Amino acid sequence: MRDSHAPLELDGLTKRYGDVMALDGLTFSVSAGSLHGFVGPNGAGKTTAMRIVLGVLGADAGEVRWRGAPADENDRRRFGYMPEERGLYPKMRVREQLAYLARLHGRDSASAHEAADRWVRRLGLAERGDEVVESLSLGNQQRVQLGAALVHDPELLVLDEPFSGLDPMGVDVLAEVLAERARAGVPVVFSSHQLELVERLCDEVSIVAGGRLVATGPLSRLRAAAGPPLRRLRVEGAADGWAGAVAGVRVVERRGDELLVELGDGADEDALVDAARAAGSLRHLSEERRTLTELFRDAVAPA
Template identity: 60%
Template sequence: MLEIDALEIDALEIDGVCKRYGDVAACDQVSFQVRAGELFGFVGGNGAGKTTTMRVVLGVVAADAGEVRWAGAPLDHATRRRFGYLPEERGLYPRMRVLDQLVYLAELHGFGVNQAHRAAEDWIARLGLREHRDAEVQRLSLGNQQRVQLAAALVHDPEVLVLDEPFSGLDPLAVDVLAAVLRERAGAGVPVLFSSHQLDLVERLCDRVGIIQRGRMVACGTVDELRAGSGTTVVVHAPGAAPGWADGLAGTTVVGVHNGRVRLRLADGVDDQAVLAAALATGPVREFSHHRPSLVELYRDAVGDGS
C-alpha cells in the first residue's frame, strides 16, 4: 500500500488496484499518486492497462481489489462529479450543437444556466471552436470533435483531470493550446493524469511519468529519476575502430550503434575512463560523451520486448 506524505494529502491516489477480465489481468496491483498541481504522464502499449486504470478511477468499471482516493478519502459519486474525464472513445451527442452540449454538461455538474453558458463560451473560444459553436458535433472533423470532447472535460472547472489520449487527432497548433491549458490547470493546483503515445510530448510536458506493462507498473518518477535508475550511458565515436569493437567489454552493454557512434550502458561501478581507454586502443576517438536517454529510450528499456 502507498505511504502518503502528510504534505501531499491533496493527491489522487491509485492504491493496489486490481482488475481482471477472465484470465487477463488488466490491472495488477497498480499504485501511484498524482499530486496537486502535477502533470502525470501515464504511458504503455496498447492493452497495457492505462484505460482500465482510468476507468476504475472514474467509476466506469469497479476494481476487484485496491482503492482510489482523493484528498485522503475514498471516491464516491459526489466526488467523481467534480472530476473532469476525457475517455479514449468519444462520449459526445453527435446530433447536438456544440454550445448546447457544453452548456448541458456544465449544468449536469451543478452549474446554473448563466454560469454554464459563460463557461461553455469561454472554452469554445479558448479551444478555437467559435466558428463551430452552432454546428452539430457529427459534422465536425475528428480533430474538432476532439476539441469539443476536451471542452466537455474542462467546462465545469474540475478539481481533478483524467484524460485518456487527449492529444489524439489534434494538429500541432491545437496540441500547443491544450498543453498550455493543462499547464494552467496544474498551476492552479489541479492534479492532471493523462495517457499518451506521444512520448516526446510527455517528456516535455510532465512532472512525472508512470510506465505500465501488462497491467503492472514497471517504472514511475521524474524523467531524471528514471534516467538515474537506468545507469550511466556513454557515446563513443571511434571512426577507425572495427565493427563490434565494444562487444564484450567488461561491465558494459551495447545499446545502440548509429552513424559510427556506439552507445554503451555501464554497470554500477564501471569506470568510464576504462571504456575510453579501450576505445583509444582501437585508434583516434572523435567523441566520448555521457548520454541522457530520452523518454522513448527509457520506455523501451523498461518494457523490453513486451508491450
C-alpha cells in the first residue's frame, strides 16, 4: 500500500488516552501535488493524527515520515497547519499577526512582512490588514486563519475541518487556494465531514474509523474497489423482475420505472440492453458512480 515516493507518510501511528485507543496503527500516505481528503466519523482519530503529523502531540508508536525520513523540527517548521479550534491573538492586527507567525516559521523580517502583505491581499483582507482580529467578522477571521497556515509558503498543508463555518464564498476562496497550492506541488491534507465537497475537490481520500485506516487511495480506485459497476436505467411498460433474470445482474434499487442495477461477474451490458428493450421501452441508461458518501457508509459500517 505504501508508496515509497509519497512525500508524507503516516506509518503505524498509535495513540492511547487512558483506556481510549485514539489511533490504532494508522497508516497512509499523501502524494505530492494532491488534495487529500481525510474523512471518518467523529472520534475516528483525525485530529489526533493531524496533531501528531505537526508534532503538537507525540505518538505512542509509529512515525511520521517526510520525504522518506522521520519528520523533525526543521521539517515541521515548513509545514502549515490549521487546527480544528481556530486560534489567533484577538487583539493583534491582522498583518502584524501574519508577519509574526511567518517569522516564527523561520522567515526573516522583510520577507515575513512581504508575505503577510501578499496573503492579506490574496485573501481579500487588504482593507482590514491594520485592524485587530477580534474586530473582524467570523468569516474574515477564518480567512486570517487560513493566512496563518499559508503565510510561510509551507511545503505541506494540514488543515483540520477548514471548510466548517465558511459561507459559500469562503468555501470557494479556500477551495481555490488549496487547489492552487496542490498544483504548485504541495501535498494538501484536510479533514471534512462535507463529503460532497471532498468528492468534488480531492484526488485522494483516506477513510478512518476507530483509529484505523479503512480505505485510502485515489477516488476512482476506491470506487472500483467498492463493488461492481452500477447502471441506472428507465424502462417504460416493462413487467417486474425482468432485470433480475439477466445473468450477473443484481437489482440494487427500484423506483417505478427506474432501476439501479449492479453488473456483477459475467454480466454483459449489451445483454442488459437487449433484455430491457425486450421487456419494454428503454428511455434512459447511464453509468452510476458510487458517491463518497456511499463508500464512506459501506466502509465505516460494513455490517
